[in-house]
Amino acid sequence: MQKILIIGPSWVGDTMLVQPMLVRLKQRHPDCRIDVLAPPWTAALLRAMPEVHETIINPFPHGALQLAARYRLGKQLRAEQYDQAIVLPNSLKSALVPFFARIPLRTGFVGELRYGLLNDARKLDKSALPLMVERFAQLAEQPRGNIPHPLPNPKLEIPQTRRDATLGKFGLTLDKPVAVFCPGAEYGPAKRWPAPYFAEIAQRLQQRGYAVWLIGSGKDKEVADKIVALGNASCRNLCGSTDLADAIALLSCAQLVISNDSGLMHLAAALDKPMLALFGSSSPQFTPPLSAQAQVIKLDIKCSPCFKRECPLGHFNCMMQLTPDMVWENLNREKNL
Numbered sequence: 001m002q003k004i005l006i007i008g009p010s011w012v013g014d015t016m017l018v019q020p021m022l023v024r025l026k027q028r029h030p031d032c033r034i035d036v037l038a039p040p041w042t043a044a045l046l047r048a049m050p051e052v053h054e055t056i057i058n059p060f061p062h063g064a065l066q067l068a069a070r071y072r073l074g075k076q077l078r079a080e081q082y083d084q085a086i087v088l089p090n091s092l093k094s095a096l097v098p099f100f101a102r103i104p105l106r107t108g109f110v111g112e113l114r115y116g117l118l119n120d121a122r123k124l125d126k127s128a129l130p131l132m133v134e135r136f137a138q139l140a141e142q143p144r145g146n147i148p149h150p151l152p153n154p155k156l157e158i159p160q161t162r163r164d165a166t167l168g169k170f171g172l173t174l175d176k177p178v179a180v181f182c183p184g185a186e187y188g189p190a191k192r193w194p195a196p197y198f199a200e201i202a203q204r205l206q207q208r209g210y211a212v213w214l215i216g217s218g219k220d221k222e223v224a225d226k227i228v229a230l231g232n233a234s235c236r237n238l239c240g241s242t243d244l245a246d247a248i249a250l251l252s253c254a255q256l257v258i259s260n261d262s263g264l265m266h267l268a269a270a271l272d273k274p275m276l277a278l279f280g281s282s283s284p285q286f287t288p289p290l291s292a293q294a295q296v297i298k299l300d301i302k303c304s305p306c307f308k309r310e311c312p313l314g315h316f317n318c319m320m321q322l323t324p325d326m327v328w329e330n331l332n333r334e335k336n337l
Contacts (some may be wrong), residue, residue, distance in 0.1 A: 002029045002031070002208055005077070006022075006086050007085060008039075009038075018036075019154040022034060037097065039057070039058050058184065060093070074086070074098070074100020081325075092111075094108075104173075108120070108121060117329045133290060153194050155270055170246075177211070178254050178256075180212075180213050192260050195227050198227045204241060211309065214239055228302045233320035254274075258276045259275060261277060261278070266290075267291070275291070280316075280322070281306050305318075
């Protein structure tokens with residue numbers, strides 16, 4: 001049995017995009033065992049993927065070298081006798097643990113002077129592999145091998161028992177159609193549609209008989225509070241109250257999701273939920289929601305995408321000019337509200 005260790009990404013959305021690579025590894029090596037070294041906030045998502053045998057918690061804060069601690073973890077992992085490591089982040093730090101673990105084949109893209117740490121270091125052709133999901137999937141192939149097309153979309157399935165337990169935990173019911181809003185974006189404010197715009201769409205949906213749930217991390221609670229305060233007292237603000245497993249289960253209940261470009265957007269896509277994905281500073285040409293039920297809404301203005309955390313020009317036109325009326329028109333066209 002081949003044993004493979006994946007060094008996972010730091011972001012929830014990127015972690016969801018790893019799944020087609022895992023599927024491909026299982027196609028090429030049906031009896032392989034795949035473990036993933038990943039930060040704790042992605043563990044619940046990885047445990048929902050049937051391709052993953054074990055999730056090993058990566059204890060290192062983002063950006064921290066902690067060389068001695070990485071050596072100790074690598075030394076501990078030697079006993080697992082992995083045949084291959086696939087390093088998905090491009091940092092030097094991410095390649096240290098597989099090197100210290102003496103894993104004989106260490107695969108990844110060239111980045112941050114990792115020669116030696118990786119002995120299967122591949123040069124990334126960004127034009128041939130424009131999507132992040134394609135770049136991950138290519139690392140499941142032989143060097144210079146081609147990925148199969150079409151790649152399977154990431155996919156999550158939630159048992160009914162898990163969904164019911166989560167609804168009960170938060171005292172929620174499904175007596176109305178549910179619209180879930182994901183108003184946050186961990187990367188920064190340039191990816192966030194304005195709270196008053198979300199608030200206006202929430203009012204219109206509630207007038208059409210929808211229940212509106214707001215889902216996100218504790219960092220998103222402030223913006224969600226603003227949405228509630230702007231005439232939406234009936235909205236349920238769950239930001240900061242759910243863990244990742246709860247959020248996945250609640251998203252699975254939605255008849256409609258409206259989301260910024262975020263990790264929750266990718267989870268909703270993997271659940272194949274009807275969705276409007278709002279893009280501003282980022283690009284759907286790199287990390288689109290991978291679902292036939294997802295619609296991307298984006299303004300093609302000159303300065304977008306800039307990929308910045310905050311608007312470098314100070315006007316935030318990529319989101320400010322994406323008005324609630326534009327979004328509502330799209331909803332009416334797609335959902336006949």
